[in-house]
Amino acid sequence: MKRLIYLELKRVVTTRSTWVMLALLLLLSAVLAYLPISFVKTFDVDEQGNLISLEGKEAIDCLKEKEKGINGVLTQEEIRQAITIFQECYREYGAIFPPEMPREEYVRRIEPVYPVIYMAASVLLPDGINLYSMTDEELSPEDAPRLYDEYRKRLAMMGNSDAEQEKIQELSKDIKMPFVYISGYDITSFEYLTIYILLIMLVFMVIISPIFSAEYQTGADSILRCAKYGRVHLAAAKIVTALAVFTVTFLIGMAVFLLITDVTFGIEGLKASVQMLYTVLVIPALTIGQTQAVVTAGMFLSLLATVCCTLFLSARCKNIQDSLKIAVLLGLLPTIISMISSANLAKLIRCILPSGGIGFTNSFLFEILGTDFVHVGPAVIWTPYLIVGAAAIEIPLFLVLTVRIYCRRESV
Numbered sequence: 279m280k281r282l283i284y285l286e287l288k289r290v291v292t293t294r295s296t297w298v299m300l301a302l303l304l305l306l307s308a309v310l311a312y313l314p315i316s317f318v319k320t321f322d323v324d325e326q327g328n329l330i331s332l333e334g335k336e337a338i339d340c341l342k343e344k345e346k347g348i349n350g351v352l353t354q355e356e357i358r359q360a361i362t363i364f365q366e367c368y369r370e371y372g373a374i375f376p377p378e379m380p381r382e383e384y385v386r387r388i389e390p391v392y393p394v395i396y397m398a399a400s401v402l403l404p405d406g407i408n409l410y411s412m413t414d415e416e417l418s419p420e421d422a423p424r425l426y427d428e429y430r431k432r433l434a435m436m437g438n439s440d441a442e443q444e445k446i447q448e449l450s451k452d453i454k455m456p457f458v459y460i461s462g463y464d465i466t467s468f469e470y471l472t473i474y475i476l477l478i479m480l481v482f483m484v485i486i487s488p489i490f491s492a493e494y495q496t497g498a499d500s501i502l503r504c505a506k507y508g509r510v511h512l513a514a515a516k517i518v519t520a521l522a523v524f525t526v527t528f529l530i531g532m533a534v535f536l537l538i539t540d541v542t543f544g545i546e547g548l549k550a551s552v553q554m555l556y557t558v559l560v561i562p563a564l565t566i567g568q569t570q571a572v573v574t575a576g577m578f579l580s581l582l583a584t585v586c587c588t589l590f591l592s593a594r595c596k597n598i599q600d601s602l603k604i605a606v607l608l609g610l611l612p613t614i615i616s617m618i619s620s621a622n623l624a625k626l627i628r629c630i631l632p633s634g635g636i637g638f639t640n641s642f643l644f645e646i647l648g649t650d651f652v653h654v655g656p657a658v659i660w661t662p663y664l665i666v667g668a669a670a671i672e673i674p675l676f677l678v679l680t681v682r683i684y685c686r687r688e689s690v
Contacts, residue, residue: 286515286516286518286519290485290489290519290520290523291523295484296485299481299484299485300481300485300523300527302481303477303478303481303527303531304527304530304531304534306474306477306531307474307530307531307532307534307535308534308535308538310470310471310473310474310535311467311470311534311535311536311538311539312538313470314464314466314467314469314470314539315334315335315338315467315538315539315542315543316333316334317466318333318334318337318338318341318464319331319332319333319337320332320337320340320341320344320385320389321381321385322340322385323382323385323386327382329381329382329385335542338462338542338543338544341389341461341462342461342462342544344385344389344390344461345389345390345391345393345459345461346461347390347391348360348390348391348393348394348459348461349459349460349461350458350459350460351456351457351458352394352397352456352457352458352459353456354422354423354425354456355422356394357394357397357398357422357425358419358422359391359419360391360394360395360398361395361398361417361418361419361421361422362419363387363388363391363395364388364391364395364414364417365414365417365418365419366387367379367383367387367388368413368414369414371383374388374395375388375410393459393461393554394459395409396409396558397425397457397553397554397558398417398421398422398425399412399417400557400558400559401425401428401429401432401558401559402417402421402424402425402428403416403417404416426455426456429455429558429559430447430450432559433446433450433559433560433561433649434446434447434450436559436649437649437651438651441653441658442649442651442658445651445658445660446561446649449561449562449660450561450562450563451563452563453553453562453563454551454563457550457551457553457554458549458550458551458554458565459550459551459554460544460546460547460549460550461544461547462543462544462546462547462550463543463544463547463548463550463555463566464543465555465556467539467543468555468556468570468573468643469643471535471539471573471574471577471643472577472636472637472638472641472642472643472644473638474531474535475577475580475581475636475641476636476637476638476641478527478528478531478581479581479584479609479633479636480606480609482524482527482581482584482585482588483584483588483602483605483606483609484602485520485523486520486524486585486588486589486592486605487588487591487592487598487601487602487605488592488598488601489516489519489520489589489592490516490589490592490593490601490680490684491591491592491593491595491596491597491598491600491601492598510681510685513593513680513681513684513685514681516589517589517677517680517681520585520589521582521585524581524582524585528578528581532574536570536574547566548565548566548567548570549565549566549567550565550566551564551565551566552564552565552566552568552569552647554566555569555647556647557647559649560646560647560648560649561646561649561660562646562647569646572646573642573643573646576635576642576646576662576665576666577635577636577641577642577643579635579665579666579669579670579673580632580633580634580635580636580642580665580669581633581636582669582673583632583633583668583669583672583673583676584605584608584609584632584633584636586632586672586673586675586676586677586680587605587608587632587633587672587676588601588605589676589677589680590676590679590680590683591604591605591608592680593679593680593683593684594683608631608632608633609632609633609636610633610637611628611631611633612628612629612631612633612634612636612637612640613636613637613638613640615627615628615640616628616637616639616640622652622653625650625652625661626652626654626664628640629652629661629664629665629668630664630668631668632668632669632672632676634664634665634668634669635662635665635666635669642662642665645661645662645665646662648661652664
């Protein structure tokens, strides 16, 4: 068996197209980790009062220096001070954003407390009013003491029914308050992580689709069928090889991506509350670092389920083209469904597909940061739970079906 695995691994890895695609994936992990860093931009004011435009690592370091005054636990006093600064600037300029407010003043006064103002506005403002349309009358320092109580009420109201609101209250009961803010991490890096996962899926569909179907296409399976270990042992060797190559590539690629991202933005930023990352009204009681780990694990399960499904299709289809076409269609189907419909049945279908956690706005990342639920009879299921549960069932199911179909085909 070990000999079979070695030979199969050697055959797959030494194929030129395979190692070129694997090398490209590893290169892309570094490139996609760097791009969000290069997108960070800010302004600073020098000693002469002139504006200086900063980008990349310089901008990140500058923002950390500006926001160091709000790093840590966001108590009522920090919230009150930030709202006071907002009111003072609004009354002076009639707005808190350029061009109404001079950019130099915005950089000095608003930018250092902007994350706190954004959080307060997201929680305390009435419906129909947002950060850009609010006035000094809608948000005042006296509102600070009620922010965290109001937060739980507003979060529960994100549910579309009484059952969903009760489920949100149950899932979010362990959220630690007051929130912790540490300057550094950016949602854009998470978004590029989902793009990288999507690329891994597409590349491994190309690599794995020929594993069984190529032999059917060339007729080599007729010869292998006569070998002593040409049935279950060979099928198992092919599966182990595919899973091993996929797992190693995933681990190395993710290590490169996360190392570049975390070191550049600052490992200390991983201790911040996830509520300070993207949108305040999110369910998980996690830090940004814990969210990073959960998202990585969830998308790994979706990828693994997709890889197992592709192995099944390779064993089932007579040629490489058919297995690859069907695999790509199934892989992109959750994204297509999310664009077409948000109905309960549509959400159910896309979440239980093998690639349910892979995509863009429908990725596992945005499901974790969202408040979408699927109704199955009387049960109300949070979509991340459904994605992970479906993947956990599909992985062994597709592996068993792959071996069964391959062996049955050999016996024909």
